[in-house]
Amino acid sequence: MSMADNRKHTRVVNIRKEAYDVYIGRAGKGQDGYFGNPFRLKQDMIRGGTLAGFREYFYRRLVNDAEYRRRVHELQGKTLGCFCKPHPCHGDIIKEYLDRMAGRGEDIEIGTIFYKGKAYPSREITTGMETYTISVEELGHELENDMRNLLDEAVEQDENIRYYCTNEELCTFPDREMDKIIYG
16 A cells, blocks of 8 residues: 555535535635635636636646645645535645645656657557557647537537637737627
């Protein structure tokens, strides 16, 4: 049994339904909100609509803020409490990171495949009894196409979604312009 297996698992729970060690919601009612999600769900957003922004914020802050990184690592093995569980929660992103640090996350090994004399980063994917080796670039293209298809379906099904951008287009818009496009 590895050392990671001996540690208590990090959990995220609803503060109204279960006991918790550390509050990770926003500040208020005597709570400091240090680990709270700074992005608020707008009225026209679906649950979990702020999580992509939080993920980017979280990883950027881990890199740039040593005190925050230290305090996040202290959450390892604790029960984290927030209002939004059992729904999608920013605490799930914190837990995912802590699980990876404890060696419980999915290990992604990047290997190499050679094609026509060139080396390409690759990854093995196991589905059922079969294992496939696929180039990381090709995997990226497949994921990008899947995301575009899902966005197209969402635009068709929800009249409130008027527009979406690809990553290339996002790079050209300042935040104010994006807000105008998305929220009108």
